[in-house]
Amino acid sequence: MKAEIITIGDEILIGQTVDTNSAWIGSELSKLGFEITQITSIPDRRESILKILSEVTGRADVVIITGGLGPTSDDITKQTLCEFFNTTLVTNQEVLGMIELMFQRRNLPMTENNRRQADVPASCRVLFNAAGTAPGMWFEKGGTIFISLPGVPLEMKYIMNEHVLHELKKRFSSRIIIHKNIMTYGTFEARLAELLVDFEAQLPSNIKLAYLPSLGIIKLRLTGSGNNLVELSKQINEQVQKLYATIPDYIYGEDEETLEMVLGKILKEKQLTICTAESCTGGMVAHMITSVPGSSTYYKGSVIAYDNSIKKNILKVKEKTLKENGAVSREVAEEMAAGALKLFDCDFAVATTGIAGPDGGTPEKPVGSVWISVASKNGVTAEKYQFLHDRETNIKHFSIAALNMLRLRVLVK
């Protein structure tokens, strides 16, 4: 059960559009048990389209094609499909009626270009598109199913959901694929791989493990295939339990959970409130926390103390502490967290002070160093971290480290 995806459009190749359709289609087809063997993006050019259509015939069971179905002259997919499938364009009266109705409802005049959207290759099965004017088309040739869809994500998804996915499921339901993600933070990929050597060695042959790192967060993806959903789910679940037993300190969540989502869940459960005091992260920690819908139930606010005068006047960091230790120090981080805890009257406060770069580093405190402190009624702790990136990435790393430190402290409360 092999599937391929073809996306057509000059805008993809010159990078004006990021191709998000392929990821969505790949994910949906994977869930049905298809193995996605290739994604190909090609320009709106007759020869390129004909070439890839020939290549995939017989090689894939299903090919999803998106793009090139617009009303303007640069879109040539439909004519080229006619050439490839040896057929001609005919007006589909049902589609024409739907387009006319759509324009009537919106009180807009119809152009010749719009009318031409109802022309479809005579040999295809038409997939109606209530989300737009270009219909989808279903062809079969040489043992391969070809499905051509508009490139507009909303329209593509509409036709996939309404017409394509359940029909493919009916025709190809045999092998089942399950993906399960375990989210980790706190160590790097090579170290995790060492800790998981035995785990990887004992994995049954139908389950694969992949490491997907991003900004210190490593997603462990288990992919299992089988014939029996219950059986396979049980198998995957066993492996997940083994992961929890092997690396308990590094796992913070599952599937697409972010640290801020997990933190929010714990805070809601425990009915705790938090606040932040940020220097070098300049609002990023607050932004991540408040990106979670409903965060207003546990997040009270922040002081961003970019200037030292703000650290003193609002967060009540002592002049002496700043002078003796410098702004980037354990002592200042701790006084910032303690000051915020009091000012906002919360259960927990997290504070950051560091050097994001590109300037401001010294041999003792290089760019990328940060002190993070967490304060609660039970006391204040602080930790130092060192990253080695550009300003933007350092700020993200600092913020993720702060969220994780806060999460760990809130967990044990």
Place this chain on the structure above:
Amino acid sequence: MKAEIITIGDEILIGQTVDTNSAWIGSELSKLGFEITQITSIPDRRESILKILSEVTGRADVVIITGGLGPTSDDITKQTLCEFFNTTLVTNQEVLGMIELMFQRRNLPMTENNRRQADVPASCRVLFNAAGTAPGMWFEKGGTIFISLPGVPLEMKYIMNEHVLHELKKRFSSRIIIHKNIMTYGTFEARLAELLVDFEAQLPSNIKLAYLPSLGIIKLRLTGSGNNLVELSKQINEQVQKLYATIPDYIYGEDEETLEMVLGKILKEKQLTICTAESCTGGMVAHMITSVPGSSTYYKGSVIAYDNSIKKNILKVKEKTLKENGAVSREVAEEMAAGALKLFDCDFAVATTGIAGPDGGTPEKPVGSVWISVASKNGVTAEKYQFLHDRETNIKHFSIAALNMLRLRVLVK
């Protein structure tokens, strides 16, 4: 001058990762005058990698390959490149030294997996990667240049910028292409296109105009081609002057300038200081301002008043104002800005209060509405904006609108 892009990684095919690398690479290579003829995404599988490498040999002048260079067992690009180029892995001492140094600096133990990152095919030219541990590799075969890069966007971009782009430019420079971007904010694409009808009509045939909208910011990109650099620069410059004359109110900067960068430039020039008071934007405005290196010279800090108690206790918004008008109102926005101005003792303060969603909207104050206020010693102004997006996008739109309102006020001071 044909180029192709190959991205390797199971996570792309099953849709867990959206391939953003291809768009970035496609855009950069286009700027150098390359025609991108195909983008192909394939799984981490030996046969798939060997097959596509054979196909592109001789067909493209340059092939950029990303992904599959991690330290874990699922990454097999390096071994497969050895097979294709008929060579073996050898340890590169320089790369090993850099990796060792990186681990020393971070005080972390090095593993065998990390050490293996320094193994490279003997026949390649190594492209050093200061942004990570996996180096890039440059091969040539059958008239085609193959460049293999890590899939982590940050590392891929580092090596492209440091090692690849200028070398490709040197080797393939024939026709001269100049891109010039004019950055606008404050109106929508269709309106801008109306205003620029005459401008577009008078453009010489070797200069094209493209509209690239993102979050209310519309980048106008002029692309000119020619044989004489001085001549072409002069031509482009003339068109830029015409744009300034036609839409003066909407242009805020050039090339890749962001609103926060332009704001920072003006503040430095005028030696002014600013602060922020954020409710619904939850730190995003502060984050954007502090993403600019050197922002500490003009940015003092922020109060994020997510909870109404913080608006009252710290920003000194009156209880009565909150009760009579609600938190999302002109009056509260203005008192927040005025309160922050006093608290931080700055020249300008900007405040936001709105409803990002998904919950919290009412018929009178729907999700996506925001009041933004700017205060200075000359008085306080406020404006209401309405957006219609999801939480994340609303927060970004609110923040960009706030930065622009602050920029316009600071400009006329």
